[in-house]
Amino acid sequence: MMLTGLQIYNQLPKTNCRKCGFPTCLAFAMALAQRRVSLDRCPDISADAKKLLSETTRPPMNTIKFGMNKHEIEIGGEEVLFRHEKTFYHQPAFAILLSDTASIEELKETIETIKDMEFELIGEIIRIDMLAIRNDSKNPDTFVECVHLAQDFPLLLISECLDTVRRARAVLRDQIPIILGDFSEEWIEFALNYDSVLVIKGDSLDEIAEKSKEAQSHGFNNIILYPEVKNIKEALMTFTQSLEMAMAKNYRPLGFPLLGLAGKDLALAVHFVCKYAGIILLETTDYEDLLTLFTLRFNIYSDPRKPLMMEPGLYEIGKPGENSPVLVTTNFSLTCHMVRSEVETSHVPCYLLITDSEGLSVLSAWAADKFSAEVITKSIKNSGVEQKVRHRKIIIPGCVASLKAKLEDESGWEALIGPGDAPMIPQFLRTHWV
Amino acid sequence: MEMTMAEYQGRICTLHIGGMKRKTVSCGGHSSLPFLSTPYQRPLLALEVYDVIVPDQNQYLKRIWAGEDFLARIQKAESYVPDLLCLRFISAGPDINIATVEHSAELLIKAKAVTDLPVIITGCGDDAKDEELLPLLSDTMKGENTVLGVATEENYRMLAVSCLANGHALIAETPLDVSLAKQLNILIHSVGLPVERIVMHHATAALGYGLEYCYSIIEKSRLAALEGDRMLSSVMLNFVGRESWKTREAQKSEDLGIKWEIATALAYIEGGADIIVLDHPESLVRLRALLEILL
Numbered sequence: 001m002m003l004t005g006l007q008i009y010n011q012l013p014k015t016n017c018r019k020c021g022f023p024t025c026l027a028f029a030m031a032l033a034q035r036r037v038s039l040d041r042c043p044d045i046s047a048d049a050k051k052l053l054s055e056t057t058r059p060p061m062n063t064i065k066f067g068m069n070k071h072e073i074e075i076g077g078e079e080v081l082f083r084h085e086k087t088f089y090h091q092p093a094f095a096i097l098l099s100d101t102a103s104i105e106e107l108k109e110t111i112e113t114i115k116d117m118e119f120e121l122i123g124e125i126i127r128i129d130m131l132a133i134r135n136d137s138k139n140p141d142t143f144v145e146c147v148h149l150a151q152d153f154p155l156l157l158i159s160e161c162l163d164t165v166r167r168a169r170a171v172l173r174d175q176i177p178i179i180l181g182d183f184s185e186e187w188i189e190f191a192l193n194y195d196s197v198l199v200i201k202g203d204s205l206d207e208i209a210e211k212s213k214e215a216q217s218h219g220f221n222n223i224i225l226y227p228e229v230k231n232i233k234e235a236l237m238t239f240t241q242s243l244e245m246a247m248a249k250n251y252r253p254l255g256f257p258l259l260g261l262a263g264k265d266l267a268l269a270v271h272f273v274c275k276y277a278g279i280i281l282l283e284t285t286d287y288e289d290l291l292t293l294f295t296l297r298f299n300i301y302s303d304p305r306k307p308l309m310m311e312p313g314l315y316e317i318g319k320p321g322e323n324s325p326v327l328v329t330t331n332f333s334l335t336c337h338m339v340r341s342e343v344e345t346s347h348v349p350c351y352l353l354i355t356d357s358e359g360l361s362v363l364s365a366w367a368a369d370k371f372s373a374e375v376i377t378k379s380i381k382n383s384g385v386e387q388k389v390r391h392r393k394i395i396i397p398g399c400v401a402s403l404k405a406k407l408e409d410e411s412g413w414e415a416l417i418g419p420g421d422a423p424m425i426p427q428f429l430r431t432h433w434v
Numbered sequence: 435m436e437m438t439m440a441e442y443q444g445r446i447c448t449l450h451i452g453g454m455k456r457k458t459v460s461c462g463g464h465s466s467l468p469f470l471s472t473p474y475q476r477p478l479l480a481l482e483v484y485d486v487i488v489p490d491q492n493q494y495l496k497r498i499w500a501g502e503d504f505l506a507r508i509q510k511a512e513s514y515v516p517d518l519l520c521l522r523f524i525s526a527g528p529d530i531n532i533a534t535v536e537h538s539a540e541l542l543i544k545a546k547a548v549t550d551l552p553v554i555i556t557g558c559g560d561d562a563k564d565e566e567l568l569p570l571l572s573d574t575m576k577g578e579n580t581v582l583g584v585a586t587e588e589n590y591r592m593l594a595v596s597c598l599a600n601g602h603a604l605i606a607e608t609p610l611d612v613s614l615a616k617q618l619n620i621l622i623h624s625v626g627l628p629v630e631r632i633v634m635h636h637a638t639a640a641l642g643y644g645l646e647y648c649y650s651i652i653e654k655s656r657l658a659a660l661e662g663d664r665m666l667s668s669v670m671l672n673f674v675g676r677e678s679w680k681t682r683e684a685q686k687s688e689d690l691g692i693k694w695e696i697a698t699a700l701a702y703i704e705g706g707a708d709i710i711v712l713d714h715p716e717s718l719v720r721l722r723a724l725l726e727i728l729l
Contacts, residue, residue, distance in 0.1 A: 082650070082653050082654070082657065083646070083649075083650055083653075084650040084651075084653060084654050121642075205437050206437065209435070231727050232724070232727055232728055233469060233727055233728050233729070236468075236469055236470065236704075236728075237469075237470065240439065240467075240470060241437050241438075241439055244438070244439055244440060245435075245437060245438070248440065249435075249438070251435060253435075266693060266696070266697070267696065267700055267720075267724050270696075270697045270700045270701065271700065271704065274649075274700075274701055274704040274705075275704060288687065288689055288690045288693055289693065291683070291690070292641065292690070292693045292694060292697045293697075295641050295642040295697075296641055296645070296697055296701065298642070299641065299642065299644075299645045299646040299649070299701075300645075300646055300649065300701075302646050304646070304647075304650055334639070334643070334644040334647070337643075337644075338643060338644075341682070342682070345682060361609075364609065420529075421680065423680055423681070423682060423685070424490070
């Protein structure tokens with residue numbers, strides 16, 4: 001059950017001591033209710049209150065951390081089943097699954113390839129998150145050697161033999177690995193002693209919940225759940241049910257992130273991104289598959305609470321100079337984003353002028369008179385672009401070509417009619433801008 | 435503890451498409467989120483056929499579809515066994531403008547004779563032109579229970595009346611806003627075309643180009659309907675093909691384009707889309723195989 005800010009406030013010392021960084025206990029309580037801060041910030045809270053509050057202010061799904069200090073990964077911690085209800089907090093980690101039956105040479109090469117793989121998304125470089133090593137050889141030495149080779153990545157170790165895992169774990173000095181093996185008191189004890197995350201697998205959620213309860217009875221909460229599913233249909237059913245139980249029923253044993261095995265199946269991986277996996281195991285290094293998945297993850301895990309509007313003004317793309325082209329568009333973030341990514345593709349440094357059009361797309365803004373000759377002229381004058389470039393030419397979106405004459409009158413700039421669709425921008429810049 | 439799942443009171447309308455000499459298909463009718471109940475009426479996969487292949491069409495799509503006339507393209511599309519066809523009439527549009535609306539209607543008369551698949555008929559996307567074009571196309575298909583589109587806030591009245599007169603369903607398009615969608619449904623409903631005969635299009639963005647907005651609007655819209663909002667209980671459609679093949683990724687490699695189209699389609703299917711319009715036959719074939727597993 002979630003408490004309201006006031007209910008939480010009643011449990012606090014009400015001294016307004018400010019040690020938590022908030023001006024009053026009430027302000028701190030409100031922040032706690034929104035789960036923006038941790039209860040630890042209050043040094044004076046009574047033990048009873050702490051117990052009560054830490055239970056009720058805990059998100060319905062635990063956040064699990066693993067990997068190294070410099071490359072820590074957090075998964076889980078989700079609070080909603082649908083991103084529009086709030087947001088999804090932690091994007092799933094993609095793990096490439098490697099078998100220890102491959103030769104050392106092959107494995108070295110694969111790992112190097114994976115290390116070199118880069119995906120560019122909106123100017124940001126993304127890499128493969130982690131690797132999973134599976135002890136198919138059943139040979140402990142081979143497994144340990146593979147783990148040694150892969151240790152620059154956060155790792156998921158897969159072996160049913162605890163002794164093998166024990167030896168592999170010893171290789172990994174500066175990371176918290178995830179271990180997928182068997183499940184018993186022995187394994188829990190090992191994971192507790194050697195700081196590891198343990199995967200609980202099972203055919204049904206009932207079975208998984210029982211094991212999860214057992215782990216928690218040992219005070220062990222570093223858990224990822226792995227429902228073994230036959231296909232995409234089962235995956236959808238089981239994962240949805242697990243999350244609904246955790247979130248709607250606050251059923252603690254299932255309040256952990258989930259692991260999904262997609263293998264070589266792109267569609268299944270796509271599904272896991274949309275529907276609730278915390279870790280997605282892949283058996284592919286196909287660049288196009290991965291680009292598709294990274295892009296989808298980027299989309300689904302973007303924060304819907306962020307406004308759709310961009311700040312109006314003058315943006316530099318590349319390193320534009322006094323002869324660089326000036327393009328104008330509205331401040332709908334998708335529009336800006338598309339124009340921007342196309343300008344980047346063209347490798348022509350540009351100034352991008354974003355008008356204040358109330359977050360509308362070009363055509364909607366034009367129809368509503370929010371992307372008019374006056375609005376654009378005002379943007380030109382206020383942005384300082386006239387001091388940045390020597391020419392007086394502005395490229396307007398092709399779908400509002402009818403603005404040309406009026407804009408030229410109003411602004412004194414020459415209006416060049418650009419393409420109607422963003423993907424045509426690179427060609428346009430190359431052919432029309434000398 | 436007993437494992438339970440959310441149950442909903444609302445039910446999505448069932449839409450039948452086709453009839454007379456045409457095959458019929460149906461979609462919708464669910465009272466759960468996608469695939470979470472059994473049986474679940476699987477989404478329909480439509481293959482899109484353009485009346486003309488324009489020069490700036492994606493090069494890989496051109497390779498598949500160009501070089502043949504519209505009628506041959508329709509037959510080719512039919513050979514991939516889609517649930518239905520989406521015939522798209524763009525040649526009378528203001529950008530292309532190589533045919534009159536009357537030409538388009540004549541072309542449709544020929545086209546409808548070469549296939550017995552149910553059809554979606556869409557115009558050029560220009561509100562004013564579509565207001566001339568679509569009623570003509572609608573008359574041409576009188577009684578054949580097609581889906582006509584797209585209607586916007588600007589031109590819905592004329593199109594709804596035409597659908598009513600000729601027995602078609604209507605695609606109602608609003609930009610990424612559940613309240614706008616509901617409002618347009620109410621407006622169309624008030625002209626006399628019931629929500630059962632409306633197909634909502636909440637806009638379609640391709641993967642990487644704003645997919646998340648459309649995805650969430652679809653989920654939100656579907657949840658509202660399942661929670662009992664009758665005026666949002668229409669089926670939903672996404673024009674996945676045309677958006678996917680416009681992307682930079684789909685211009686780089688055909689394979690990547692197919693993956694892009696499939697991933698985009700699947701995301702919308704997960705969100706709740708009932709009709710997916712595709713442009714590449716290979717995407718259709720792969721998605722169909724996938725849907726078999728999901729049922």
